Amino acid sequence: MTPLLQVRDVSHFYGARIGCSDVNFDLYPGEVMGIVGESGSGKSTLLNCLAGHLPPDTGEVVFDTRADGPTDTVTMSEPARRMLSRTDWAFVHQHARDGLRMSVSAGGNIGERLMAVGARRYGDIRAQATDWLGRVEIDESRIDDRPSAFSGGMQQRLQIARNLVTGPRLVFMDEPTGGLDVSVQARLLDLLRGLVREMGLSALIVTHDLAVVRLLADRLMVMKDGYVVESGLTDQVLDDPQHAYTQLLVSSVLQV
Amino acid sequence: MYVAVKGGERAIENAHGWLAEERRGDTDVAELTVPQIREQLKLAVNRVMAEGSLYDPDLAALAIKQSRGDLIEAIFLIRAYRTTLPRFGASVPVETGKMACDRRISATFKDAPGGQVLGPTFDYTHRLLDFKLAAEEDVPSAAEAEARTAATPHITSFLQGEDIIQREPVSDDAPGDLTREPLSFPAGRDVRLQSLARGDEGFVLGVAYSTQRGYARNHAFVGELRIGRVAVEMEVPELGFAIDIGEIELTECETVNQFKGSKTEPPQFTRGYGLIFGQSERKAIAMALVDRALRWEELGEDNVGAVAQDEEFVLSHADNIQATGFLEHIKLPHYVDFQSELELVRKLRREATGKMQEAAE
Amino acid sequence: MTDQAYNFAYLDEQTKRMIRRAILKGLAVPGYQVPFASREMPMPYGWGTGGVQVSAATLTPDDTLKVIDQGADDTTNAVSIRKFFERTAGVATTDETDKASVIQTRHRIPEMPLREDQILVYQVPIPEPLRFLEPRETETRKMHSLEEYGLMHVKLYEDVSQHGQIATSYAYPVRVSGRYVMDPSPIPKFDNPKLEMDAIQLFGAGREQRIYAVPPWTQVVSLDFEDYPFEASKADHACDLCGAGDSYLDEVITDDSGNRMFVCSDTDYCRSRRDDGHTGRLAGDAT
Numbered sequence: 023m024t025p026l027l028q029v030r031d032v033s034h035f036y037g038a039r040i041g042c043s044d045v046n047f048d049l050y051p052g053e054v055m056g057i058v059g060e061s062g063s064g065k066s067t068l069l070n071c072l073a074g075h076l077p078p079d080t081g082e083v084v085f086d087t088r089a090d091g092p093t094d095t096v097t098m099s100e101p102a103r104r105m106l107s108r109t110d111w112a113f114v115h116q117h118a119r120d121g122l123r124m125s126v127s128a129g130g131n132i133g134e135r136l137m138a139v140g141a142r143r144y145g146d147i148r149a150q151a152t153d154w155l156g157r158v159e160i161d162e163s164r165i166d167d168r169p170s171a172f173s174g175g176m177q178q179r180l181q182i183a184r185n186l187v188t189g190p191r192l193v194f195m196d197e198p199t200g201g202l203d204v205s206v207q208a209r210l211l212d213l214l215r216g217l218v219r220e221m222g223l224s225a226l227i228v229t230h231d232l233a234v235v236r237l238l239a240d241r242l243m244v245m246k247d248g249y250v251v252e253s254g255l256t257d258q259v260l261d262d263p264q265h266a267y268t269q270l271l272v273s274s275v276l277q278v
Numbered sequence: 279m280y281v282a283v284k285g286g287e288r289a290i291e292n293a294h295g296w297l298a299e300e301r302r303g304d305t306d307v308a309e310l311t312v313p314q315i316r317e318q319l320k321l322a323v324n325r326v327m328a329e330g331s332l333y334d335p336d337l338a339a340l341a342i343k344q345s346r347g348d349l350i351e352a353i354f355l356i357r358a359y360r361t362t363l364p365r366f367g368a369s370v371p372v373e374t375g376k377m378a379c380d381r382r383i384s385a386t387f388k389d390a391p392g393g394q395v396l397g398p399t400f401d402y403t404h405r406l407l408d409f410k411l412a413a414e415e416d417v418p419s420a421a422e423a424e425a426r427t428a429a430t431p432h433i434t435s436f437l438q439g440e441d442i443i444q445r446e447p448v449s450d451d452a453p454g455d456l457t458r459e460p461l462s463f464p465a466g467r468d469v470r471l472q473s474l475a476r477g478d479e480g481f482v483l484g485v486a487y488s489t490q491r492g493y494a495r496n497h498a499f500v501g502e503l504r505i506g507r508v509a510v511e512m513e514v515p516e517l518g519f520a521i522d523i524g525e526i527e528l529t530e531c532e533t534v535n536q537f538k539g540s541k542t543e544p545p546q547f548t549r550g551y552g553l554i555f556g557q558s559e560r561k562a563i564a565m566a567l568v569d570r571a572l573r574w575e576e577l578g579e580d581n582v583g584a585v586a587q588d589e590e591f592v593l594s595h596a597d598n599i600q601a602t603g604f605l606e607h608i609k610l611p612h613y614v615d616f617q618s619e620l621e622l623v624r625k626l627r628r629e630a631t632g633k634m635q636e637a638a639e
Numbered sequence: 640m641t642d643q644a645y646n647f648a649y650l651d652e653q654t655k656r657m658i659r660r661a662i663l664k665g666l667a668v669p670g671y672q673v674p675f676a677s678r679e680m681p682m683p684y685g686w687g688t689g690g691v692q693v694s695a696a697t698l699t700p701d702d703t704l705k706v707i708d709q710g711a712d713d714t715t716n717a718v719s720i721r722k723f724f725e726r727t728a729g730v731a732t733t734d735e736t737d738k739a740s741v742i743q744t745r746h747r748i749p750e751m752p753l754r755e756d757q758i759l760v761y762q763v764p765i766p767e768p769l770r771f772l773e774p775r776e777t778e779t780r781k782m783h784s785l786e787e788y789g790l791m792h793v794k795l796y797e798d799v800s801q802h803g804q805i806a807t808s809y810a811y812p813v814r815v816s817g818r819y820v821m822d823p824s825p826i827p828k829f830d831n832p833k834l835e836m837d838a839i840q841l842f843g844a845g846r847e848q849r850i851y852a853v854p855p856w857t858q859v860v861s862l863d864f865e866d867y868p869f870e871a872s873k874a875d876h877a878c879d880l881c882g883a884g885d886s887y888l889d890e891v892i893t894d895d896s897g898n899r900m901f902v903c904s905d906t907d908y909c910r911s912r913r914d915d916g917h918t919g920r921l922a923g924d925a926t
Contacts, residue, residue: 101785129800130793138789144799144864166800286713357679362645460674460848463777590775600846603684610716614709614746614904617890618808618827621874626802
């Protein structure tokens, strides 16, 4: 099977400081990869490099495109990369307001990607928006409300609906539960797990929260100071951490 | 037949006649002459030349007279006239190092070759209304000294020796000209500087001031401010060398800015640059500050989202002729569009009230 | 009387050639905004400098020029622009749509269908149809080049969800020849269907330094939803002077008690109908 994403020697530097360095991995269709580490470990830098938001200083990010098969997205033309970001890719930001149009209604937020790829029947767009509100557990009566009137958890669920409505093949998530109350987090995680299973999504999830990866990720990479220090199957890494830093991470959670 | 309130030709002619009368004002008061404006309202003339992009004090003075002292209107007159002028060629770059300085100050060194020359400045005057000026009076002549004949070196050239200030890339390319090519983004520094030099003094001042208050602060020192006359030379192909075709008065400002270094540059001083027709030092300093702020990308600095770092915002809104035209055009008739809006709002209201009634029933 | 101090139609020949090149490029790529080095004209930006430059580059000494603003020949800005060309180009001018070879307009398309030997020049304030969704030129140019027009439909979606219909009444966006989304200038949406015509249509935006064009017989589609189709609408009246039921109408307040009359915005159309003997509700008692 061809990997959906092949990451080769990706590095990014901030001046003399390392953002992330020499990252290599493959992601196969239907697989969910977690990237954990404390803040400043380079996990968000890596995610932004992979999603095309930040140009890597070295390396390749090869995506298995529908049209041309595996293609390096770093060197691909900007039009092609932008096309990917609104069709086959999705990006869930930590702060919902970075990923939503705050002055556009919930329905318009969900409908945007549909209209971008050519949907022209208002009734259909409306129906799909209503359906997706239901799937992310937002009451459909809120369809014409703006996200600014939503709670943090609802905004995050709306952002997820807006991203998944066109059936992307790869979802990038940056701390999707960050900044939410614990009870709200649990509900969101549950929802995400359902959607991932149901849609067979491939995803890269950056988080500092081990509970998130235990629930969602098949595989895990642990980052420290810009380097990947350990990787493997999620259960394996969490239950039998090899690297001293991973051991510290895991034990610090257990003490809670 | 009923005719809606429409201006028509006669209304326009009458308005123009009235305007001419108002411009002249009370005929018992002597009429202003163009030379009076040129000599006695020189800073207004300078501003009109700078923002009109045409160095001609007589025409600028005429424009001020015609515009009743509305300087933006005067700049507009000069710009429109400038459009009709043929372009014979470009001068060689003026050598400001050879400027015959009337004023030259540095805030970064106590003294330097060429000295600190205050010149004719408002600085250190107490801003007290001088009622004596209300009566016409002869001005006593100012003290004179021997003019300096040697060239006055730029302050930044002393820093350059130490390599402690960034070296500007040298280029023989003809600079861009936004009066001949449409503005496009990203604009080169040449076009940015041209845009700022032509830009509205108030706008450039406001943006510069915002950098000082922390919106993309760049720690500027006035390395040097000089005002004086420089020779303009032009290459004549038949002769094969440059000849002197006249001289112009310029204000030049170079700021020296603190810079901690970035991904691509070691710590060193950087600079901002301002060059304006005539004595216009407020504008020249402001231009240098904004120039420096706009260089964030080239120097690898962070974009902090400040207006002064936003090239597209600054360049798109600096021109007062564009701004005033578009602003004032909203007084032109728009009744066709307004009618369309009227119909729409009526229709929306009909439907909304219809729905409310249905709901009530 | 021509003012001899200036070149024919004010601009020098080199500038006119530069503008003609932009016009030709615009015609070759319908709806695409061609940047051009707009000159400073003796009228303010926003008052038709783009249209004036396009007209100046288009006019020949044999042309007959008509200038309208709000559909009327005698509105102040139309008078001023017509006088400008009388003075600087010495061309013949007319109020009659039929007799004009070049028509410069602000905010309207004449009611009478134009012919293939006519050119319609529009004055454009903001050429960018995406401007109020995305203020950055660098972004909007990218959106056009990648045909990223999703946001445009988001706006229409929001209209329908809030108002039950598309609530744009003028400067209604269109898609030209299946490719570029274009602002037809602030004409009422009533005029949109006329954008598919036999004449050449040129659009000039002076301050924004853009020229664009719609060649004759080019498809121009007003953006909409399949289930909320575009509707060209106008006041539900007939002209009170000439009785026309098919023309765009100005609403005029006639007295202190709020009485109204509706008259053709296209003054030439109204006059020619009245000359042909058509009358409206107030044709007799209007003074």
